[in-house]
Amino acid sequence: EVVMTQSPGTLSVSPGERLTLSCRTSQSVSNSLAWYQQKPGQAPRLLIYGASTRATGIPARFSGSGSETEFTLTVSSLQSEDFAVYYCHQYANWPRTFGQGTKVEFK
Amino acid sequence: QEQLVESGGGVVRPGGSLRLSCAASGFALKPYGMHWVRQAPGKGLEWVAFLWRDGVKKDYPDSVNGRFTISKDNYKNTLYLQMDSLRVEDTAIYFCARDVSWYIELWGRGTLVTVSS
Numbered sequence: 001e002v003v004m005t006q007s008p009g010t011l012s013v014s015p016g017e018r019l020t021l022s023c024r025t026s027q028s029v030s031n032s033l034a035w036y037q038q039k040p041g042q043a044p045r046l047l048i049y050g051a052s053t054r055a056t057g058i059p060a061r062f063s064g065s066g067s068e069t070e071f072t073l074t075v076s077s078l079q080s081e082d083f084a085v086y087y088c089h090q091y092a093n094w095p096r097t098f099g100q101g102t103k104v105e106f107k
Numbered sequence: 108q109e110q111l112v113e114s115g116g117g118v119v120r121p122g123g124s125l126r127l128s129c130a131a132s133g134f135a136l137k138p139y140g141m142h143w144v145r146q147a148p149g150k151g152l153e154w155v156a157f158l159w160r161d162g163v164k165k166d167y168p169d170s171v172n173g174r175f176t177i178s179k180d181n182y183k184n185t186l187y188l189q190m191d192s193l194r195v196e197d198t199a200i201y202f203c204a205r206d207v208s209w210y211i212e213l214w215g216r217g218t219l220v221t222v223s224s
Contacts, residue, residue, distance in 0.1 A: 034210045036152075043202055043214035044152065055212070087152055091209045095168040096142075096154040 002026055002090050006099035012107040019075040021102045023088035028068045032092035035064055035073045038101075039084045047086075048073065078104075109133035109213060111186075111203050116218030123193050123222070129186040129203030129215055137162075137181045140206035143188045145199035146217070153199075156188060157206070171197075193222045 003026040013019055023033070031051040036044035046055040048064035051071055061076040075082055083106055088099040115127040127143070143156040156177040157166045165177055176189040186203050200217040207213075 032209065036211075043216050044211075045214070046210070046212055049208075049210045049212075089152070089211070091211075094166055096157070098152040098154070100151045 001095055002029060002093050002097050004088055004090060004097050004099035006086075006088055006102050008102060009100070010103045010105060012105050013078055014107045015078055015080055017078050019073075019078050019082070019104060021073040021086055021104075023066075023071040023073070023099050025069045025071075025090055027093075029090040029092035031067050032090055033064075033066070033071050034089045034091065036087045036089060037082075037084045038087065044087065111205065111213060111215030113201060113203055113215045113218035116201065116220045118221045118223060119193055120224055121193060121195055121222055124189070124191045125193065125220060127188040127190070127201055127203075127218060127220070129188075131184045131186070131205075134205075135181070136179055136184050136186060140209075141177070141179060141186045142204045142206055142211055143175075143177060143186075144202045144204055144211070144214075145197075145220075146202070147196075147199045150199075155201075158186070190220070193220075195222050198222045 005024045007022045033051045035048040038044040052064045063074045065072050085101045085103045087101050110132045113129045119125050140160045141158050155171050158177045174192045179186045202217045203215045204211045205213040
């Protein structure tokens with residue numbers, strides 16, 4: 001099983017700041033890595049797939065990078081609606097696995 | 108508008124069974140692989156089942172293999188998850204989700220399953 005490790009667990013930031021989230025995998029997943037955003041009481045929303053491709057309708061302030069075992073999600077200028085939990089997810093191997101999430105909270 | 112709506116959640120005793128449904132609207136299920144993913148209260152996401160688009164091949168993690176069965180009815184445009192021998196640790200919100208090129212693209216809003224005596 002591919003173990004996903006996200007860091008940090010919680011991040012306190014202010015609107016307008018740059019946000020960088022990390023996701024590491026226990027073995028190479030090539031670029032088969034997606035990022036999701038989840039707000040309380042809502043389903044996750046796809047942000048990034050293929051490690052760096054923005055999903056339809058996702059603002060350009062969201063970007064993804066990385067390959068193999070190290071990945072990053074960057075939000076260039078955090079907006080109020082971006083406060084949420086972010087999950088990374090690998091789809092290279094079975095079983096599919098998710099990171100434990102990074103909570104982005106208001107500073 | 109493409110949408111997935113889950114139903115069938117509720118309270119069940121340990122050892123009991125429950126069948127979840129996921130109705131698709133705005134698109135046909137037939138060409139897609141479909142997942143079930145769960146989220147225990149206050150916890151992260153855990154993948155629990157995948158049905159290949161042929162409707163035959165299925166994959167499960169060890170935690171539910173042999174207890175859960177995923178299936179679909181293309182005519183009713185509905186995905187199912189039959190859950191047997193339920194355990195307290197199966198308590199979670201269950202989401203159905205659409206697979207596109209192996210990643211999860213579209214999620215339902217979820218249905219809550221509580222396993223408690």
